[in-house]
Amino acid sequence: WWKNKKKRLPPGPTGFPIFGSLHLLGEFPHKDLHRLARKYGHIMYMRLGLMHTIVISSPEAAELFLKTHDLVFASRPPHESSKHISFGQKNLIFSEYGVYWRDTRKMCTIELLSNHKINSFKSMRREEVSLCVESIRAAANNRGVAVDLSDKVSSLSVDMSCRMVLGKKYKDEEFDERGFKSVVREGIQLASAPNLGDYIPFIAPLDLQGFTKRMKSVNKAFDNLFEKIIEEHLKPNDGERTKDFVDVMVGFMGSEESEYRIERPHIKAIMLDMLVASMDTSSTTIEWALSELMRHPKAMKKVQKELENVVGLDKMVEESDLGKLDYLNMVVKETFRLHPVAPLLVPHASTEDCTVNGYHIPKKSRVLINVWATGRDPNAWTDAEKFIPERFEGSSVDVTGNHFQLIPFGSGRRRCPGIQLGLTVVQLVLAQLVHCFDWELPNNMLPEELDMTEEFGLTVPRAKHLLAIPSYRLRKSA
């Protein structure tokens, strides 16, 4: 402590013994940290519990941590929920920087998330999106009745993720008496709830919040399902089935790598990663994009006009159309800017002492990159609080991690490996829902009256479900 004090840590609030500054974080930590950064600066130090925590709040600072010193900050801190839910933190998302992380990431990137693999699921996506459109079209026959769009989009996303990762859709009753979606939700909720054990490790075994018991129960439910699925995948494939993620991973089972051997717990942890990482991220973004379009009818009309010109009212959108939908892509970028799915990314951790911008950053610091703040930085964005997709007209700024004012997928070594898949799903579903239907808010609600309150979690969705009244707009033959 004395040594660190002499070495000039970044500025930040002084906390209490043991708890540090945990009391400063409320319901929306990204907003609290944004407020604190305005006072203390874009590289801020605070102690959360016993943990050194560095909070980054500007594009320039993010570049220093994710590019200039990327290697030092490419690890993850220990995480209670990954330990208990994700098979001993053997997952990719939370694994420490090292050989295991590098090899599993390579396997996922090449074997599971490559363009070739993503394309092999194109017809599955078309089928599932069509089913969703059909169910909304049926609802549209009851003129004037609102559908729960949040629910529709979330179910679509769950079904697509299950088919891609596990090979088929799982009905709630095939899982556990609690049902598949509710156990996934419970897992996600537990993973994002502030767990005192993460901040004050020596009290973790006391399980004062009762989280560990619930996490073990969630793990048990997944374990049973995943064991069944692995067994099914070990049987010879009759050639009818498209090779899914589990097929690929089962192929690696038992393989001896230099420092570890891939066994069932590793595979189960990565299966869970892929499900969680693909389910809520895409649906949350689609939900926010639809909400913004409903609040901005001119932008909605502009997207529909573009779709009319590029696709036409005689047919639905195909994935091959997506590259031609310039304005739709600007809407997606603007949505990521204002509503990043993971506003603090996933915590990074430093593997050694490091000096950044003259500040001492101790080894094993947690680093939180506040992309909710960088997306609103007034030095990088004009009228930063306003939804203006046109700001991207003629701009080279994209979301892939090269422009630090917009990094909803992170940047550097720990950048999201599912960007291509995530973007495809978001663009396709959004385009289809806006192309096939006109949307009206219920109860004569004015666009500006739509509640945009967030709910903080592992992802940050709308607090209240988005309800809207559809009317089918394609020609009857479509």
Ligand code: HEM
């Ligand atoms: C809209 C969609 C998505 C968004 C916004 C998103 C965002 C993110 C973010 C912010 C991170 C953390 C980056 C960091 O720590 O610096 C991440 C990591 C990750 N994402 Fe995504 N993601 C999306 C879709 C997906 C999909 C579809 C998959 C795969 C099926 C996926 C798999 C992963 C994995 C495995 C990691 C951990 C990478 C590592 O730690 O090395 N993501 N994602």
